[in-house]
Amino acid sequence: MKIIVIFAPLNNSCSDSFNFIVYFYSQVLMVVLFIFAAHWYLSLFTQSFFHHRYSAHLQFKMTRFWEKFFFIISFIFQGSSYLSPYAYGIMHRMHHAYADTEKDVHSPKYDSNFFSMMWRTKVVYDQIFKGKVEIDEKFKKNVPEWHAFDSFASHTATRAAWVFIYVLLYLAFATHWWMFLLVPIHAVMGPFHGVIINWFAHKYGYTNFEVSDTSKNLMPLDILMLGEGFHNNHHKHASRPNFGVKWFEFDPIYPFILLFDRLRIIRLNRAIA
Ligand SMILES: [Zn+2]
Numbered sequence: 001m002k003i004i005v006i007f008a009p010l011n012n013s014c015s016d017s018f019n020f021i022v023y024f025y026s027q028v029l030m031v032v033l034f035i036f037a038a039h040w041y042l043s044l045f046t047q048s049f050f051h052h053r054y055s056a057h058l059q060f061k062m063t064r065f066w067e068k069f070f071f072i073i074s075f076i077f078q079g080s081s082y083l084s085p086y087a088y089g090i091m092h093r094m095h096h097a098y099a100d101t102e103k104d105v106h107s108p109k110y111d112s113n114f115f116s117m118m119w120r121t122k123v124v125y126d127q128i129f130k131g132k133v134e135i136d137e138k139f140k141k142n143v144p145e146w147h148a149f150d151s152f153a154s155h156t157a158t159r160a161a162w163v164f165i166y167v168l169l170y171l172a173f174a175t176h177w178w179m180f181l182l183v184p185i186h187a188v189m190g191p192f193h194g195v196i197i198n199w200f201a202h203k204y205g206y207t208n209f210e211v212s213d214t215s216k217n218l219m220p221l222d223i224l225m226l227g228e229g230f231h232n233n234h235h236k237h238a239s240r241p242n243f244g245v246k247w248f249e250f251d252p253i254y255p256f257i258l259l260f261d262r263l264r265i266i267r268l269n270r271a272i273a
């Protein structure tokens with residue numbers, strides 16, 4: 001847009017107005033893209049850092065204060081698709097224990113398409129969340145619990161309020177009708193990220209390690225999924241906080257883990273870090 005402004009005739013008011021409209025329009029378009037990208041990455045960050053690496057795998061330690069802090073941050077960033085770190089942690093431990101067997105809670109080997117896999121995952125998640133299934137003690141050990149907060153954050157009215165906020169943001173900033181097609185993705189952002197890994201990273205990509213399951217590294221440069229795409233590496237070394245193994249496999253969340261450790265927000269186990 002700047003090129004248009006620079007080369008426009010300075011004494012032509014009509015052209016200046018046109019340039020201003022084009023410039024303004026491009027800025028508004030960017031607002032929607034910025035909102036989408038911010039929600040994508042902030043929601044994914046909390047799911048990967050707090051739910052996956054901490055709750056499910058206990059790759060580092062944190063105090064009860066910081067646990068509660070990240071519960072609240074996860075709620076703000078995940079919004080309408082907030083996942084209980086307790087139910088997620090248990091469900092994900094079961095995935096690793098039974099990966100690609102009949103007891104796996106989600107596997108492309110036992111689900112015909114990713115919608116049916118998503119639905120089955122949701123059913124299992126709800127059963128764990130509502131305490132309707134017997135859970136082996138090993139899957140519950142040291143999983144962070146804050147049930148009162150989880151109940152509030154997962155309430156239908158709370159989820160609906162978040163969707164209402166997303167719609168208001170799009171009413172304020174969307175410049176085309178098609179932009180509203182992004183709203184359903186905002187509404188299910190957490191499970192949307194989950195299915196990318198649980199379906200595609202168990203079907204497509206390359207492997208660094210021979211493992212007993214179908215896990216793959218989705219792509220050699222994983223900016224899109226903040227390192228979660230190095231799923232074959234992760235299935236091989238589940239307690240390792242750095243998901244990258246090869247020199248080119250950069251895990252964007254690992255530097256934050258090192259920073260949080262330095263700031264004493266978390267305590268890394270140096271033997272595995
Ligand atoms: Zn997996």
Ligand SMILES: [Zn+2]
Nearest residue numbers: 056092234238
């Ligand atoms: Zn995992």
